[in-house]
Amino acid sequence: MTNVAHGRARRRLVNTVKDALRGLRTELTLLNRRIGGRLELRDGDLDLMELIARQGPLGPSALAREAGLHPATMTGVLDRLEKGGWLTRERAPEDRRSVVLQMRRERIAEVFALYSGMNQALDDLCADYTEEELTVIADFLTRAARAGRTETTNLDHT
Known part of the structure; x- marks a missing residue:
């Protein structure tokens, strides 16, 4: 694969990751909205x-x-x-x-109960990955959250 082709393939992969994160954000927003509605x-x-x-x-x-x-x-x-x-x-x-x-604390249990399905789904999903893969995923998500926090702070100061 040429450097140009490799660069294009990498850009496509990075865009796929960004699209997946946007999709995750949307789905978690909808889940949170539903759970919030149930809890009034x-x-x-x-x-x-x-x-x-x-x-x-x-x-x-x-x-x-x-x-x-x-x-x-x-x-x-x-x-x-x-x-x-x-x-x-x-x-x-x-x-x-x-x-x-x-x-x-007693009210937090209500919230956890409504998130139990999602927590189980994440446990099931994580079972498909090795410890090394989970380490990479956790690192990526932690760093992505940190980048989001940094950009939020930057927006607050502009």
Whole structure:
């Protein structure tokens, strides 16, 4: 294969990967929307809850920054999620004047139950790959997520 042909083949493969990632994003968005609807949550609520679960406990201002939302908008969303029993606002142990957000464990089980089919499907899919292949896939997805985060930050600063 010539260098030109190799370059074209590689570009096609890279485009296939990008198309697959866009397809995955779309399918996960639709899944999240359906699950959010079953839980009577609004679009974006699951994303905010995921940020709190992964990075928490977080203060409301830090969450607003992470999510790219205006603090006043965040206050309304947090009021609604707290009223729905999804999260709590607690005094920060290091500074009693500040508040931190934490997910309510008993409600998280409801979310996990609705994602159980997808989790099983991913387990089944991963069973088809070797440990070495899974290492490459995990590395790629981690680096792709990092690139997305970097571009989000870059957009915030332009």
